[in-house]
Amino acid sequence: xxxxxxxxxxxxxxxxxxxxxxxxxxxxxxxxxxxxxxxxxxxxxxxxxxxxxxxxxxxxxxxxxxxxxxxxxxxxxxxxxxxxxxxxxxxxxxxxxxxxxxxxxxxxxxxxxx
Amino acid sequence: xxxxxxxxxxxxxxxxxxxxxxxxxxxxxxxxxxxxxxxxxxxxxxxxxxxxxxxxxxxxxxxxxxxxxxxxxxxxxxxxxxxxxxxxxxxxxxxxxxxxxxxxxxxxxx
Numbered sequence: 001x002x003x004x005x006x007x008x009x010x011x012x013x014x015x016x017x018x019x020x021x022x023x024x025x026x027x028x029x030x031x032x033x034x035x036x037x038x039x040x041x042x043x044x045x046x047x048x049x050x051x052x053x054x055x056x057x058x059x060x061x062x063x064x065x066x067x068x069x070x071x072x073x074x075x076x077x078x079x080x081x082x083x084x085x086x087x088x089x090x091x092x093x094x095x096x097x098x099x100x101x102x103x104x105x106x107x108x109x110x111x112x113x114x
Numbered sequence: 115x116x117x118x119x120x121x122x123x124x125x126x127x128x129x130x131x132x133x134x135x136x137x138x139x140x141x142x143x144x145x146x147x148x149x150x151x152x153x154x155x156x157x158x159x160x161x162x163x164x165x166x167x168x169x170x171x172x173x174x175x176x177x178x179x180x181x182x183x184x185x186x187x188x189x190x191x192x193x194x195x196x197x198x199x200x201x202x203x204x205x206x207x208x209x210x211x212x213x214x215x216x217x218x219x220x221x222x223x224x
Contacts, residue, residue: 004156031210033212035214040217040219041216041217042118042120042202042204042214042215042216042217043157043202043214044214045211045212045213045214048210048211050210055210056210056211091156091157093156098209098210099206099208099209099210099211099212100144100145100206100209102159102162103159103212104156105156105157105158106156107154107155107156108154108155108156
């Protein structure tokens with residue numbers, strides 16, 4: 001597609017459930033970023049991939065959060081045993097290479113944990 | 115924890131007024147970007163500033179990067195209702211790390 005595509009757009013999960021959020025970056029983009037955005041706040045960095053390699057996962061808030069990009073294109077962010085504080089918009093972004101090139105964001109996946 | 119603090123957090127002004135949004139940090143950034151985010155959408159890049167002291171203009175928007183590359187400002191002249199949105203600054207540390215500010219929610223009233 002022409003832009004970064006994320007699914008699902010909206011997800012309601014019961015506390016304790018596992019969720020998987022998918023990101024389809026712009027074709028040919030080497031770099032892929034995941035951010036978490038709480039309501040009314042700026043996005044907070046979670047993790048960064050260069051092709052299939054996860055080069056930085058310093059922003060993942062706990063070991064319940066896991067991200068992968070096995071073939072260097074589509075990425076999945078998995079949250080295990082969801083908690084209410086995980087409720088946020090999860091933004092995926094991609095760029096040709098690194099943060100020095102223009103980063104294009106998807107519309108986000110809105111997660112509500114009840 | 116966010117490295118960049120923006121002020122004000124909320125701003126509501128009348129159409130035609132001028133405004134300035136500030137983005138401050140104690141960290142030195144290799145570049146700084148400004149984004150605008152509409153409800154239900156991802157942030158969209160407005161501008162990138164790279165050199166300390168650099169000023170860039172985009173129609174009615176003027177962006178400035180501080181001399182020490184730790185802070186930036188966004189000035190909007192004669193605000194329009196279409197300027198309403200969440201404005202985010204973001205600083206680049208290293209090749210791959212882009213850290214966002216706390217955000218300024220602007221509402222322009224007709």
